[in-house]
Amino acid sequence: MIVQTLSHYRILEKIGEGGMGVVYRAEDTRLRRTVALKFLLPDLMRDPAARERFVREARAAAALDHPHICTIHEIDEADGQVFIAMAFVEGRTLKRRIEEGPIGLEEIARIGTQVAEGLKAAHERGIVHRDVKPANIMLTPDGQVRIMDFGLAKLERATELTTGGTIMGTLAYMSPEQARGERVDHRSDLWSLGCVLYEMLARRAPFHGTNYLEVLHAILHTEPPVVATMRSDVPARIARVVQTCLQKDPARRYPHAADLLAELKEAPPRRDAVAAPSIAVLPFVDMSPGKDQEYFCDGIAEELINGLAHIKDLRVVARTSAFAFKGENVDIRDIGRRLNVRTVLEGSIRKAGNRLRITAQLIDVEEGYHLWSEKFDRSLEDIFEIQDEVAAAVVENLRVTLLAGEKAAIEKRHTSDPEAYALYLRGRYFFSRPSVENFDRAISCYEQAAERDRAFALPWIGIAETHAGAAILSLGMPRDTWPKVRPPLERAIALDPNLAEAHGVAAVQAMYFDWDWEMAERNFKAALTLNPGHAMARANYAWFCAYMGRFDEAVSEMRHALDLDPLMPLFGAFMIGVLVETRRFAEGVAEFHKAIEIDPHSALAYFHGGCACFGNGMLDEARAAFERSLALTEFSGWAEGMLGVLLVEQDRRQEAERVLQRMIDKRTRGYLSPVCTAFLCWRLGKTDDAFEYFDKALEERDTLVPLVNVYPFLDDLHREPRFRALLDRLRFPPRS
Secondary structure, three states: OOOOEEOOEEEEEEEEEOOOEEEEEEEEOOOOEEEEEEEEOHHHHOOHHHHHHHHHHHHHHHOOOOOOEOOEEEEEEEOOEEEEEEEOOOOEEHHHHHHHOOOOHHHHHHHHHHHHHHHHHHHHOOEEOOOOOHHHEEEOOOOOEEEOOOOOOEEOOOOOOOOOOOOOOOHHHOOHHHHOOOOOOHHHHHHHHHHHHHHHHHOOOOOOOOOHHHHHHHHHHOOOOOHHHOOOOOOHHHHHHHHHHOOOOHHHOOOOHHHHHHHHHOOOOOOOOOOOOEEEEOOOEEOOOOOOOHHHHHHHHHHHHHHHOOOOOOEEOOHHHHHHHOOOOOOHHHHHHHHOOOEEEEEEEEEEOOEEEEEEEEEEOOOOOEEEEEEEEEEHHHHHHHHHHHHHHHHHHOOOOOOOOHHHHHHOOOOOOHHHHHHHHHHHHHHOOOOHHHHHHHHHHHHHHHHHOOOOOHHHHHHHHHHHHHHHOOOOOHHHHHHHOHHHHHHHHHHOOOOHHHHHHHHHHHHHHHOOHHHHHHHHHHHHHHOOOOHHHHHHHHHHHHHOOOHHHHHHHHHHHHHHOOOOHHHHHHHHHHHHHOOOHHHHHHHHHHHHHHOOOOHHHHHHHHHHHHHOOOHHHHHHHHHHHHHHOOHHHHHHHHHHHHHHHOOOHHHHHHHHHHHHHHHOOOOOOHHHHHHHHHHOOOHHHHHHHHHHHHHHOOOOHHHHHOOHHHHHHHHOHHHHHHHHHOOOOOOO
């Protein structure tokens, strides 16, 4: 919007657009709260019927006070624009949740129940929504559901604003009577909710086609496949609920939302805590005489994880979380509960010379029984066939339907040389334990693997990834480290352009070194298309979305990464950081407590947690977190800089000056973030010094440079002409 303030609302950013209106996030300057403002689209402002329908939305929803319906604060007009002020609901749409992957039965029942409760409240007030669909259902981070957009709501006693035979709503979710343009009542909403339940269960709408007429014909004349035939774990009662909702004759549906609600509440789903299907591959146990094959055992498990992660309809827990129980005597049911999976694959390897004995078993964690087990006595050259057989057994026993290309992705052979493969696995072993020394060892192993098989692309990816990791973690000057990434990356892509890992590294380099945001997003999307279970690519993409100001998307992607790797300490810290960037400080504090329970020694979690506490007004807690982060590691000045900013906020300027001097001194002895130094200079009123350090940050390719576009503690800097010029140099796309 050109106008940044209307009435007592300050417009912040556009967050959505529908058939009738556009929605912005805004600040209510009187009550100091975040709200959503919905405006009628400009071309509809001149239509009296559309304007009246827009006003009626506000009246309809304002008459409802229910926890599962978005609250309407007021309707107002300013500068010739009519708008509705409503509660700002943080989270993601159900449409987005369905796109992310399979939904567990418990989650489906919880969402369906809350939507039914909201519709029951609306129907009891004589209000029919008429556009119930996944895009109009919001899911908050704490598990609550809000029904949005009563723009087509019909007050049963109100004058009709549409002529007979007019079709309004979203076709795929319309009841037959609504699709025919006939009069509708509350039972039309129950049909739409049936469509939503069906889509959550089957991951496709019950009625679809290549064009409008095909969809309309399906709604009026065909029956969708019974949902239980599309998903084996659907209880009979849930299937009956969906079937009853989708009766074409309204008289054969539930009479009221209360009846539907009662059925949902009486249908406890089987295995309700876990989305199906799902698996964790534990590190294989080293049974070799010399106990010297840990790298090989870990590597085989990791390669199985990587292969299975290509299956879109299978949730595969990523390496870090699956390996969190290594060496511990933990009950398999407890592992399943903590990782939120239905099955666990475990095994052992005994290697003697060129001979292998591998055992593997797939276990149902709820019942504790073996779904499949096998023993392989083979030579080292057969390792690839063994991996294929294990993966095939998992797919068969979990009843996963492979999509086009997924079988080939699982069975893809990157090398036929077992020695080169073993060297590559050893490199992965060292890379997963970050330090300067281990990164050097990893690169040495990768180089040896590449030397043995010059057509083997994965070692080149490993070299590129290791240099990128060193640059991001500032294990050296980023400006000098990033150029080492490109040659091995280009070599890997030349050998195999369809490696998700290559696109993931290319995206990170484009983001942190080249500031080529279009290239970065293109590579992130390619990586996640090739491997939907690539947790690290998804986590890095969450940061990308945050840098672009796409805050809800950033949180959603980060939660997806955590779902794939729930015990990954780095992701716990990332989650806090992303919430800080999105100004959701209270949620960041809650995630901070979760993160340090998983890893009480995570310096990054304490740094981001301190920022969350700072933003939430918890200054003492923030200082303690920054000091704890500093005690664990200096982290290139990140926590130190924020500690100095906090001291300025507490009017302890002399202490802040001493912190700044320490940072300046440290920069003479090694690498330290110029961004953090610049930020502290700015807070101390040293404006020229601040921009000198900002310039250094760009020259040195400081990892924190992209943060300056959205960092909440830099908001006042955006008014500085020099700062805006700095953003231009970073080539950020324009934001609302």
